[in-house]
Amino acid sequence: MQNQGFPEDFLWGGATAANQIEGAYLSDGKLPSIADAMPGGKKRFKIMGSEDFDWNISKHKFGYPNHKAINHYERFKEDIALFAEMGFKCYRLSIAWSRIFPRGDEEVPNKAGLNFYHQVFDECLKYDIEPVVTISHYEMPLVLAKDYGGWKNKKLIGFYKRYAETVLECFADKVKYWMTFNEINSAYHFPLLSQGMSYGDGAENMTDVMQAFHNQFVAGAYAVKKGHELDKGLMIGCMALYATTYAYDSHPENQWERLKSNQEFNQYCIDVQVNGEYPYYAKRMYCDLNVAKLDITSEELAILKDNTIDYIGFSYYMSTTKNVVDSSLEIVAGNILGGVRNPFLKSSEWGWEIDPLGLRIALNELYDRYKLPLFVVENGFGAIDQIKEDGSIEDDYRIDYIRQHLLAIEEALCDGVNVMGYTAWGCIDLISASTGEMSKRYGFIYVDFDNELKGTGNRLRKKSFYWYKKVIETNGSEK
Ligand code: BG6
Secondary structure (H helix, E strand, C coil), rough: CCCCCCCCCCCCEEEEEEHHHHHCCCCHHHHECCHHHHCCCCCHHHHEEEECCCCHHHHHCCCCHHCCCCCCCHHHHHHHHHHHHCCEEEEECCCCCCCCCCCCCCCCHHHHHHHHHHHHHHHHHHHHEEEEEEEEECEEEEEHHCCHHHHCCCCCHHHHHHHHHHHHHCCCCCCCCCEECCCHHHCCCCCCHCCCCCCCCCCCCCCCHHHHHHHHHHHHHHHHHHHHHHHCCCCCEEHHHHHCEEECCCCCCHHHHHHHHHHHHHHHHHHHHCCCCCCCCCCHHHHHHHHHCCCCCCCCHHHHHCCCCCCCEEEECCCEEEEECCCCCCCCCCCCCCCCCCCCCCEECCCCCCHHHHHHHHHHHHHHCCCCCCEECCCCCCCCCCCCCCCCCCHHHHCCCCCCCCHHHHHHHHHHEEEEEEECCCCCCCCCCCCCCCCCCCCCCCCCCCCCCCCCCCCCECCHHHHHHHHHHHHCCCC
């Protein structure tokens, strides 16, 4: 079949998160967020997933280098000008909650924080770049995790509600596209980042994780409610980490494992936010996961029912392959979602399995199930880049990865799927969330900092910069 290509209004752009680019972690009234209290270094994720973790920043031998990051806080105009040069139609960014409510439990927002994002949005709009905002991307105020125990505590619903209502009210006339929580379902794998719960304080306990999900669903529904009251045209979406899930082979046990883990990981959170109610399989799933009775009120269920999302934002980096039959199969250590090695796929240097067709499958699965517009808000290739003597950076591997994934989106469009846009992750080099490195680069724009953030911080255009510019210019027909 002839490709019909990308629609005229396709939202081409790039994506970042405040805690991975802004730096200035204590400027203008901001207090630390949970991201600011994380360890850095190669063992970062291991420490975060163990009882060795401590919220006390000074206890970490290597701090997560986001305190300075790429200093986007000072250089945002220069960065947005580069996005504009590539022709971005949209730019996905997150608001740092702790710039607006530094502790998280205040009644009055920090004006300086709001003012910063006014400037950022104005700068985007100056170039006709539509901001796409994640309200919370792995960076709740530290106090909410340390003193309140993170999202398992129902008080967080009220704190988030106040925060979300504040930013929605403040920016509704500048921002049309919103997302409530980054990769909400990632809490199955790293509850510390997305639910602010450490091991020994909820992260290891599926009742707490499920209660935290519920509290987040209700809080997100309040954001949807407020957004629609302010302006019916606002689009408020969820954001999930989607990993297309395969069975290793046709053994029925592996097929059943695939189905179950697909429900649990990929579908559960989206089901609730799209349908406004818990799915039929929830009870059995809680039972399998040893979840005790959750605290869910009828008032909360009504809020969920009445305030469902407008679109589905999701990240896609890799697929995952399930096996419960053959214990001799190799586990893919690199894939953040685990699973066994898929013999048909190659991996990135960090062991993430590369699977563009998996994206087409994801788009079809999601659209078939939900019939809502889909937005690929994260996808990209983390790699080590080399600067040549003449200053050029030939990142053909990145171009190739993104090209393959854009082709998959184009096919999905042709399959009849409604895809609103694509924002390449880390459009400008930023700090990696899983490894805390600068050297795991995703950008079209190189930032001259090493893992210790030594360097000039200068921004350089990579080969992929010119390539992506052309892709946008031709609305995806040249890639
Ligand atoms: C997503 C997160 O899971 O993956 C981002 O939303 C993250 O915050 C991105 O940076 C890529 O992962 P990493 O570990 O390579 O930075």
